Amino acid sequence: MKEGISLKKNINITVIGLGYVGLPTAISFYENGHKVFGVDISKKTIEKIKNGVNPLIDSEIDLEIPQSSDNWLVTDDYKEVIPLSDIIIITVPTPVDYQKKPDLSYIKTACEMVIKSMDKDKEIILILESTVYPGVTRDLVGGIFKKNDVFDKVTLAYCPERVSPGDSGKSTNSVARVLGCDDSSIGNELAELYSQITSKGCKYVGKLEVAEAAKLIENVQRDIDIAFINELAILMPKIGLDVMDVLDAAGTKWNFHSHKPGIGVGGHCIPVDPYYYIDIVKNKNMPSSISKRAREINEIMPFHAVNEMLRILEKSETRKILILGYSYKGNVGDTRETPVKIMIDELQKSNVSILLWDPLVPNSEMHENVKIIKDPYEENKIDLIVVCTDHKEILELDYKRLINNSNSKIIYDGRRCLDKMTIEKIGWQYTGIGTTNII
Numbered sequence: 001m002k003e004g005i006s007l008k009k010n011i012n013i014t015v016i017g018l019g020y021v022g023l024p025t026a027i028s029f030y031e032n033g034h035k036v037f038g039v040d041i042s043k044k045t046i047e048k049i050k051n052g053v054n055p056l057i058d059s060e061i062d063l064e065i066p067q068s069s070d071n072w073l074v075t076d077d078y079k080e081v082i083p084l085s086d087i088i089i090i091t092v093p094t095p096v097d098y099q100k101k102p103d104l105s106y107i108k109t110a111c112e113m114v115i116k117s118m119d120k121d122k123e124i125i126l127i128l129e130s131t132v133y134p135g136v137t138r139d140l141v142g143g144i145f146k147k148n149d150v151f152d153k154v155t156l157a158y159c160p161e162r163v164s165p166g167d168s169g170k171s172t173n174s175v176a177r178v179l180g181c182d183d184s185s186i187g188n189e190l191a192e193l194y195s196q197i198t199s200k201g202c203k204y205v206g207k208l209e210v211a212e213a214a215k216l217i218e219n220v221q222r223d224i225d226i227a228f229i230n231e232l233a234i235l236m237p238k239i240g241l242d243v244m245d246v247l248d249a250a251g252t253k254w255n256f257h258s259h260k261p262g263i264g265v266g267g268h269c270i271p272v273d274p275y276y277y278i279d280i281v282k283n284k285n286m287p288s289s290i291s292k293r294a295r296e297i298n299e300i301m302p303f304h305a306v307n308e309m310l311r312i313l314e315k316s317e318t319r320k321i322l323i324l325g326y327s328y329k330g331n332v333g334d335t336r337e338t339p340v341k342i343m344i345d346e347l348q349k350s351n352v353s354i355l356l357w358d359p360l361v362p363n364s365e366m367h368e369n370v371k372i373i374k375d376p377y378e379e380n381k382i383d384l385i386v387v388c389t390d391h392k393e394i395l396e397l398d399y400k401r402l403i404n405n406s407n408s409k410i411i412y413d414g415r416r417c418l419d420k421m422t423i424e425k426i427g428w429q430y431t432g433i434g435t436t437n438i439i
Contacts, residue, residue: 330390409427
């Protein structure tokens with residue numbers, strides 16, 4: 001262990017990036033008795049946190065924001081807290097650019113700001129939590145510190161985030177963690193530290209690249225699994241079968257792992273992380289056909305859904321659609337990479353009139369070129385209702401009342417989340433992804 005670094009004493013922890021991962025992480029360490037600083041470049045986010053307001057828009061993410069004290073401080077100024085920090089945790093975004101190439105600029109900027117602000121005589125531990133491909137922590141982050149002649153003052157670690165917003169039991173304090181660090185003594189102590197904030201514990205897994213690869217393949221595997229189900233949703237109706245009947249039957253076997261088909265995959269991980277994997281295998285001259293094809297399948301689903309909707313609307317003169325849900329996932333208001341945006345863009349090419357309702361998404365986060373409504377019951381003469389997100393509020397709508405507003409009484413279930421028999425009993429014509437009855 002480097003001289004000057006000890007996790008046995010009181011430590012100051014700084015979390016950079018106070019979003020869906022960073023803010024809950026910072027609060028968890030604070031609640032476990034540590035002195036915590038939070039840094040975010042958004043003055044609006046910092047102001048909300050200082051005023052005790054949760055800046056995360058999801059009602060399901062219930063955070064008790066600490067009041068400013070000797071043990072809790074948030075700021076947009078790196079220089080205010082970095083010199084005081086023993087451990088720095090980076091939780092900034094790692095998206096892809098317009099060419100689907102990894103965009104590591106947020107990590108670079110965060111590291112450069114740390115170096116500009118740090119006490120050059122003090123040793124620190126820097127932990128990256130953002131999703132990356134193997135080698136980024138060592139080569140990119142380490143390289144930045146080497147370039148600035150302060151590498152001997154930093155110990156690098158990687159502990160990937162694994163939260164799933166909106167899913168019970170998958171928050172910061174209830175998911176198993178893994179941690180990689182070349183210094184096994186520090187690695188084991190950091191794993192103990194992270195175990196304080198999650199009931200599932202944290203495992204030290206050895207070198208940095210093991211933890212990086214583990215995080216990457218978790219989401220690539222999920223993308224592949226979902227792609228297979230979506231492919232089945234396209235295939236099964238062609239042979240006269242409803243995909244959900246097939247999946248329910250297959251699900252009676254103990255080792256069958258099922259997903260529901262849908263209009264596409266969104267969020268900050270699954271639509272993005274596979275491109276990090278595709279990029280690294282390409283660089284190693286081993287093109288990955290399975291991950292690339294999975295991405296292609298999941299990305300065509302919004303277009304597949306639009307084609308089915310347009311077939312339904314062929315006899316309609318007004319072509320008026322009410323879309324229920326805009327976020328990428330049920331019970332969260334997160335619109336990052338939502339496939340609903342792509343679906344709306346494609347529908348508008350065919351002069352479809354679109355109404356949009358999502359009770360969890362602020363108007364400022366909604367699609368710009370549609371009519372955003374406050375009450376789905378107040379709209380009349382709807383030619384097609386499309387369910388795009390399985391929010392609790394959408395599942396619990398009074399569909400018997402809603403049918404009175406519909407011209408065609410047709411509902412398209414883009415998430416296969418409604419009970420078909422119940423909906424049809426009310427008087428709806430039910431159809432959706434993977435069904436055989438595209439009206």
